[in-house]
Amino acid sequence: MRKALPEFQTKRLNLRGVSQADIPTYQKYFADYEVIKHLAATVPWPYPENGVQEFFDKFIFPHQGDTQWLWGIFEKQNPQDLIGAVHLWREGRPENRGFWLGRPFWGKGYMTEAVEPVMNYAFNDLGFEKLVFANAVGNTKSRRVKEKTGAKLIDIRPAKFVNPEYNEHEIWELSKSDWIEFTTSK
Ligand SMILES: CC(C)(COP(=O)(O)OP(=O)(O)OC[C@H]1O[C@@H](n2cnc3c(N)ncnc32)[C@H](O)[C@@H]1OP(=O)(O)O)[C@@H](O)C(=O)NCCC(=O)NCCS
Numbered sequence: 001m002r003k004a005l006p007e008f009q010t011k012r013l014n015l016r017g018v019s020q021a022d023i024p025t026y027q028k029y030f031a032d033y034e035v036i037k038h039l040a041a042t043v044p045w046p047y048p049e050n051g052v053q054e055f056f057d058k059f060i061f062p063h064q065g066d067t068q069w070l071w072g073i074f075e076k077q078n079p080q081d082l083i084g085a086v087h088l089w090r091e092g093r094p095e096n097r098g099f100w101l102g103r104p105f106w107g108k109g110y111m112t113e114a115v116e117p118v119m120n121y122a123f124n125d126l127g128f129e130k131l132v133f134a135n136a137v138g139n140t141k142s143r144r145v146k147e148k149t150g151a152k153l154i155d156i157r158p159a160k161f162v163n164p165e166y167n168e169h170e171i172w173e174l175s176k177s178d179w180i181e182f183t184t185s186k
Pocket of ligand 1: 034035036038039098099100101102105106107108109110111112113134135136139141142144145148
């Protein structure tokens with residue numbers, strides 16, 4: 001069942017549930033090997049022209065606000081164009097979260113800023129007691145976001161990614177109590 005997601009504002013960003021209108025900019029920034037190579041091997045590469053439409057229709061729209069939550073990230077200074085996304089899902093694979101930013105928007109601290117209201121919502125409103133994150137060993141940019149937001153590295157396991165040179169992933173955990181401690185000690 002499709003439900004509207006809450007909208008969040010941070011210092012520089014707006015986050016809102018993705019809609020049909022966001023598909024062109026999602027496709028524009030996401031269909032980039034430098035973004036997709038870090039993702040699980042289940043993501044197709046080369047990325048199909050209708051890849052985002054299919055992903056939204058099959059996996060997001062039917063479950064949005066129920067078992068999946070996919071927020072688009074928008075700059076306040078250009079609020080129409082989606083520049084990235086934060087995704088949460090209930091059933092761990094083992095992870096419960098994914099994220100990406102278009103390449104022109106890396107290195108500005110946007111993802112570290114964007115995950116904060118999403119973590120608050122996951123713990124305070126969605127009832128998660130613990131979130132699991134994962135990234136390819138070697139994906140240092142994704143690793144840094146976790147390190148900087150209170151997550152703890154718990155394991156390294158074999159995994160397959162779009163980039164065939166990656167063969168392991170780091171598993172991280174963030175408990176509700178660690179998150180509360182992290183946000184209150186900032
Ligand atoms: C993972 C990903 C979202 C990280 O993007 P990012 O831009 O490196 O992360 P942030 O937005 O948090 O920015 C962090 C950097 O911005 C810099 N920065 C510049 N201005 C800043 C500011 N005003 N505030 C905070 N940081 C700032 C910081 O130095 C920081 O780098 P550091 O932590 O090494 O010091 C991005 O690399 C990406 O989309 N990768 C491809 C997809 C992917 O890997 N997804 C995750 C799969 S597990």
